[in-house]
Amino acid sequence: MSKNEMCCMRCNHELCASRVQIFSELNKEELGRVVSLITRKHYSKGELIIIEGSTLDNLIIINSGQVKIFRNTQEGKEQILYVFTEGDFFGEKNLIKNQVATFNVEALEDTNICMIKKSDFQTLLRKFPDISLKIMEELSNRLDKLESTIQKMGTRNVEARVNAVLLEFANKYGKHDARGILVDLPLSREGIANYIGLTRETISRKMSLLMDEGIIEMVGYKKIIIKNIQALEQSIE
Amino acid sequence: MSKNEMCCMRCNHELCASRVQIFSELNKEELGRVVSLITRKHYSKGELIIIEGSTLDNLIIINSGQVKIFRNTQEGKEQILYVFTEGDFFGEKNLIKNQVATFNVEALEDTNICMIKKSDFQTLLRKFPDISLKIMEELSNRLDKLESTIQKMGTRNVEARVNAVLLEFANKYGKHDARGILVDLPLSREGIANYIGLTRETISRKMSLLMDEGIIEMVGYKKIIIKNIQALEQSIE
DNA sequence: ATAAAACTGTGATTGAAATCAAATAGTAAG
């Protein structure tokens, strides 16, 4: 049995729809109608889900796993725009006229996605205007986040940018334990660098400083423990 | 007679609604209904329209004039996020739950705005789902723009950022004439600096270089003529 | 368990924009 089928058996598509914020106003029956429009797919860690320039005529919702959304800069480095996880969606752009993707999407770990054809989705939006309101809300949140990112990138305050990323990951992936907040980092040092427009080495150095100050602790390369979250929060404003 | 009244006489509110992209799918009668929900206001150059932290329970559409949307950074500098002009709107955030503004808005010149209460606007959206699609489209466009901005800020390529701003202003405000594209700059050097996260002096120096290269020409401090737009376009990709 | 591969940390150097400091040009108010 393929991973794909296994996954479908387990959730009968419903997980996709029900765990997604944008469908949260729908009742059981309406949800059922949405679910009937969904097809699913599995990607292994490292696989490209979307390539910049390809046509993208589906709305894609992440059911499990996580992905990075990135573009390539002039110099060939990747600029990571978002790290999306369970419940996040993308491909909502150009709902009206289909256009090619302006970004790449790569699975950061094994990931299951749900897809709805844009044409189907449009019909859905006209039938349930509340979904639109939810999407607008989410788009507004993203705008907020990007605006803050730009604000941070605008200042020369490199420490604040690094600390802000660590806080973001702490909020998304952090688990409290006796030693502090244990955070599974979704990105390597280089990934973090590409996310906030710095270099690998600078991330290393800034994180080492945070360790010297006792604010964080490193557990291997992929986990950190935040010992003093207030210190991080203060530094970013 | 106040400016406000004069303005209302002139356009009977209709201009606001009709010249705005998001209402473009509505017919005359529907437009009339929208117009009945609108109130208007005039601001002089330099006046603050919205202050960060104040409650913002209106959708605001710019009828004439232009404004800058900005936040204050830690160091007290302003980070300009958008320069909005006729037909642009803001305040669409938190349509559901009213929240305080996360930004300031200041009139860059004499400006007339149209306001619709968020609650009224929500009703409108439920009645005309196509408006939602239009708004999503616009929000997507803004996301696109911010994503590109981040991509540019991510690179250390300062020239590209400066050139991109000049191109943006050329597209928005440029008028072709015999000498090239005449652009009325909406922002001072310092304003431009605050828009793209550099300093006043760096903007001066980069613009002087562009002049030495014959790519632009300065007409006083507030206008430029772009002599070689291809050169600018090439530099940003 | 082990070895290969990938990632990370750190020192030395470089380079480019920030900062500091005047001088100059443009704008606005009367």
Added chain:
DNA sequence: CTTACTATTTGATTTCAATCACAGTTTTAT
């Protein structure tokens, strides 16, 4: 039209992240 004021340009210096180089560590695949 003149004057005062404000914005801009330009030069000298400083600062800090990028870059280069390489050693050390962790992860992964077998």
